[in-house]
Structures are given as structure tokens and as C-alpha cells.
Amino acid sequence: MTKTGADYAWFEDDFPDIAEAYCFTLVLGLSPAEVVSRLEGRPEAPIAPPPRSCPVNAVWMMAR
Numbered sequence: 001m002t003k004t005g006a007d008y009a010w011f012e013d014d015f016p017d018i019a020e021a022y023c024f025t026l027v028l029g030l031s032p033a034e035v036v037s038r039l040e041g042r043p044e045a046p047i048a049p050p051p052r053s054c055p056v057n058a059v060w061m062m063a064r
Helices: 010-014 015-019 032-038 056-063
Strands: none
Touching: 010 015
16 A cells, blocks of 8 residues: 555644654655655765664665
């Protein structure tokens, strides 16, 4: 099953302060370096690795 932004619409209702302060970008089929480039960002060394239970951990591990 493919997820879309609509699948995460609950986030803005449940966490309005966080939703206003942060932007989540759904990405498929790009490497972490390609995502950073397309968002006109720059790679930074992580301060600490994310916890193993965090979904971002997979991206962090690929970026290493």
C-alpha cells in the first residue's frame, strides 16, 4: 500500500504546534544525498545517531 500526504493529515490536528514549526517531506526512490540536493540543503554531520526505533534511523544509516 502506498502512503500519501493525506495519510498523515491527522498530524496537523493532533500536533498543531509541531506541524506549524516543521515540514515533513515524503520521499520515494531517491538517495539521501539526492533529497538534500533537491531541497537545496547541505549535508551536516549528525550530532548523535537517532535511536534504532526511529524511522529516520534507516536514512541516517544509508547516509553514513
